Amino acid sequence: QMTQSPSSLSASVGDRVTITCRSSQIIATYLNWYQQKPGKAPRLLIYSASSLHTGVPSRFSGSGSGTDFTLTISSLQPEDFATYYCQQSYSTSLTFGGGTKVDI
Amino acid sequence: EEQLVESGGGLVQPGGSLRLSCAASGFTLSGYSMNWVRQAPGKGLEWVSYITTSSSTIYYANSVKGRFTISRDNAKNSVYLQMNSLSAEDTAVYFCARDNRLMLDVWGEGTTVTVSS
Numbered sequence: 047q048m049t050q051s052p053s054s055l056s057a058s059v060g061d062r063v064t065i066t067c068r069s070s071q072i073i074a075t076y077l078n079w080y081q082q083k084p085g086k087a088p089r090l091l092i093y094s095a096s097s098l099h100t101g102v103p104s105r106f107s108g109s110g111s112g113t114d115f116t117l118t119i120s121s122l123q124p125e126d127f128a129t130y131y132c133q134q135s136y137s138t139s140l141t142f143g144g145g146t147k148v149d150i
Numbered sequence: 151e152e153q154l155v156e157s158g159g160g161l162v163q164p165g166g167s168l169r170l171s172c173a174a175s176g177f178t179l180s181g182y183s184m185n186w187v188r189q190a191p192g193k194g195l196e197w198v199s200y201i202t203t204s205s206s207t208i209y210y211a212n213s214v215k216g217r218f219t220i221s222r223d224n225a226k227n228s229v230y231l232q233m234n235s236l237s238a239e240d241t242a243v244y245f246c247a248r249d250n251r252l253m254l255d256v257w258g259e260g261t262t263v264t265v266s267s
Contacts, residue, residue: 078253087245087257088195099255131195135252138209140185140197
């Protein structure tokens with residue numbers, strides 16, 4: 047089971063934003079982060095806990111291993127207002143966190 | 151451009167069936183395992199099913215096991231999800247997603263399934 051916190055947050059352009067994800071079991075670095083905007087498909091941001099996917103701005107970063115992980119947006123931009131999900135790929139049944147909605 | 155396009159969604163009565171399709175373009179589907187992921191209205195993402203390149207390994211979420219069947223036709227560059235015994239709890243947008251070394255790196259835009267009488 048993947049638990050994200052907070053479930054929602056309000057922030058301003060330029061803010062530093064941190065989202066946490068906790069796994070109920072040790073998953074090494076088998077952790078990915080996705081961004082989803084309303085009515086759109088999810089978009090891969092970070093894989094293997096800390097690797098930036100192709101084309102993703104460098105203001106996004108990920109860290110953690112074992113059971114505790116974070117996604118950080120160093121300086122929030124208008125296009126970053128969205129919902130963010132973590133997802134473990136350690137077990138054969140992929141599981142997602144409940145999501146964190148980032149709004150103004 | 152690497153792309154996935156889902157189709158086959160619609161309105162179905164409880165107990166009914168639907169078959170979803172996912173067509174790939176811009177890459178060779180046979181080189182990748184594939185997943186189906188769904189999202190109920192206003193809810194988060196839920197993984198549904200997984201299939202390897204040769205269909206030798208298949209997994210399902212407990213919520214759909216015994217009712218849904220994933221398959222693929224590499225010659226047609228397509229993946230399918232046969233859904234039987236549908237209930238209101240299956241109402242969702244269904245996405246197919248490419249599995250690239252344990253990350254879902256290409257997603258379709260989704261197809262909507264509504265189960266209602």
